[in-house]
Amino acid sequence: MTEAPHRCAWAGEDPQMRAYHDEEWGVPQHDPRMLWEMLMLEGFQAGLSWITVLRKREAFRRAFAGFDPNTVASFGEAEIARLLQDPGIIRSRAKIEATIGGARIYNEMMARGEDFAAFCWSFTGGKVVQGDGKKLLATTALSEAASKELKRRGFKFVGPTIVHAWMQAVGMVNDHTSGCFRRGQLS
Template sequence: MRRYHDAEWGVAQHDPRMLWEMLMLEGFQAGLAWIIILRKRDAFRQAFAGFDPEIVAAFGEDDVARLMADPGIVRAEAKIRATIEGARIYCAMREQGENFADFCWSFTDGKAIRNAGREWIANSPLSETISKELKRRGFKFVGPKIVYAWMQAVGIVNDHELACFRRDEV
């Protein structure tokens, strides 16, 4: 967790594929501890073809069965199917000329929100807005709490504590 915090968490991510991957991983985390997902991240990447949306979008029932049998990942059928559908939505957005990174950052005009060191929160009005838009587009496992954790992870929100050395670096 320390390595993840020190090198990754809260760093502004602008790569559309990586933003999608992190959103999908946050969905898998629902009901679990993030450390479980971090420990399985390499297995997730292998199982989901490096989170290449075009490849994942083409997954079918054989792939669902393969993933359900993979002990290296979280074997939750609804989450697996949500990831496949999320890839299809990502690809449809791209085909319509919409960049996923631009979409993600449009809610903050491309700027990270730096919270003022208040108490730890689990969601926000912004995460509720983004959650609603993701759900409207057909994404699953994107409730306001999952979206807020994703916003923190990809640097849309900077929630490093005031005394944290990473706060000013990101």
């Protein structure tokens, strides 16, 4: 019988959370649309647990047109009303409006020739920052600086804690714990 791999404690026993940990969390993401999608989903997590968002992710993708920024940027009151009635997602007007606003900012950046992926990775100098492998921090000086810049550009629900969780999720920061089988794979 083979021994189960050691994972970060937060992966727990939930099969969906374990799959997310094993296959997605911490994998360096360079697709600008996906980086934006994950930033928006992390914003929906504010005040909740990630598993809540993870379980609703496919419903979010359906509700927000596959997180196509061009489509989401065109959403108006009719779409907001529809989203507020959608039981598959987190029905927070502020978070829905932040996602629509975030799509508009994303599109403005891209229209100016500013690649969203290059912008995101500029916070880490284009490299994966290696956490110490001992403890997960809620915020760092890096997430505080990134949060400040995202807010300056008009993004909402991008406080330092949300931004740090996002940076971990999209692999800008490798915060897998030292005993976790994924840490070395992503170093």
